[in-house]
Amino acid sequence: MMTAFLQYAFRRFSGNFSDWHEQAETHQQESGLLSRAVEHVVDETSRRLRVIPGYRRRLQGPVADTFLYIDNLVERMPGSFLCSRMAFSSDPRVKAFFVSPRHMQEVFSESRDVRALFDAHPQAKECCALVCMRMEERQKFGVSLVGDAVYREVMQTTVSFMQHQVYSPGVSEEDARRALKCCIFNSILKTIRQQLADARACEMERKKQLVMLRNQLREAVRQGATVEQQSGLEKQMEALACSTGNANPLPQTLEDQLVFILAVLRNPAGYVSAGFQRLRLTHMGVKVNPESKEPAYELDIAKILVTSREPRVAALVRFPRSELLPKPEFQLHTGSLFPV
Numbered sequence: 001m002m003t004a005f006l007q008y009a010f011r012r013f014s015g016n017f018s019d020w021h022e023q024a025e026t027h028q029q030e031s032g033l034l035s036r037a038v039e040h041v042v043d044e045t046s047r048r049l050r051v052i053p054g055y056r057r058r059l060q061g062p063v064a065d066t067f068l069y070i071d072n073l074v075e076r077m078p079g080s081f082l083c084s085r086m087a088f089s090s091d092p093r094v095k096a097f098f099v100s101p102r103h104m105q106e107v108f109s110e111s112r113d114v115r116a117l118f119d120a121h122p123q124a125k126e127c128c129a130l131v132c133m134r135m136e137e138r139q140k141f142g143v144s145l146v147g148d149a150v151y152r153e154v155m156q157t158t159v160s161f162m163q164h165q166v167y168s169p170g171v172s173e174e175d176a177r178r179a180l181k182c183c184i185f186n187s188i189l190k191t192i193r194q195q196l197a198d199a200r201a202c203e204m205e206r207k208k209q210l211v212m213l214r215n216q217l218r219e220a221v222r223q224g225a226t227v228e229q230q231s232g233l234e235k236q237m238e239a240l241a242c243s244t245g246n247a248n249p250l251p252q253t254l255e256d257q258l259v260f261i262l263a264v265l266r267n268p269a270g271y272v273s274a275g276f277q278r279l280r281l282t283h284m285g286v287k288v289n290p291e292s293k294e295p296a297y298e299l300d301i302a303k304i305l306v307t308s309r310e311p312r313v314a315a316l317v318r319f320p321r322s323e324l325l326p327k328p329e330f331q332l333h334t335g336s337l338f339p340v
Contacts, residue, residue, distance in 0.1 A: 062265035
């Protein structure tokens with residue numbers, strides 16, 4: 001239900017989230033949508049925040065900022081292209097991404113999300129989804145055309161793609177982009193929730209260690225320990241008592257939690273970001289300069305960076321239902337680049 005709301009919000013305000021907060025102040029409908037978005041954030045991070053006076057007002061602007069950032073990021077991604085057996089022979093971009101037509105079919109056929117989408121939409125002839133890969137560049141010697149002259153044993157850079165995964169499929173490119181936006185939004189909230197849980201666990205461990213040290217000190221006094229031994233335990237207790245998790249500086253109080261959530265929502269790029277790059281490749285996958293006269297094609301890609309994960313290359317592609325391989329041949333899996 002809430003995913004449907006997020007999809008509606010991204011559809012309703014696509015490209016106009018910068019005005020969402022201002023519109024909410026004068027339009028009841030927009031105010032209701034923004035309030036629902038705020039409550040979704042609270043439900044997914046820390047419901048106890050509702051005891052803080054004015055929590056909704058304080059969250060409205062940062063929530064709108066996060067929607068705007070995600071909307072802009074996903075809309076900047078290059079348009080989709082068809083990945084099919086026929087396209088493998090005619091579109092060099094498809095051949096660049098996949099080793100063979102069979103490999104391409106396997107990538108989509110192994111996706112539980114793709115199959116679920118086709119099952120839910122029996123009339124859909126194709127799906128659109130984000131394909132993420134690891135891009136590898138290697139240096140090797142080869143033949144190169146410089147001007148009108150052919151040179152041998154020239155150092156070249158070859159580009160290949162591997163570890164393919166499929167995310168956020170939709171029955172159209174618009175649906176796929178919107179599903180991806182919802183996935184990113186919810187994954188940011190999951191990251192916040194996990195870090196708040198880490199903070200609570202850290203504080204519980206700190207208190208547990210304090211109790212242990214107090215017990216050790218009482219026992220040391222009872223057994224007549226030296227002043228130096230008692231002083232050592234007291235210093236450990238003092239350092240631990242003054243510490244609020246310096247090794248893991250996360251929020252402890254409810255106000256601290258709200259401030260932490262506000263900081264994340266004001267800077268969603270700290271969690272997920274994307275850079276866009278245009279490669280010029282030969283049909284052998286060799287990177288060439290724009291001024292080179294060698295026959296080459298252009299490949300637009302997005303480099304997605306999620307906190308604590310290896311950067312991945314991504315592209316929006318379309319895949320026909322008719323090219324799904326039989327289900328029993330595969331161990332189906334669900335992608336998790338943006339954990340939700």
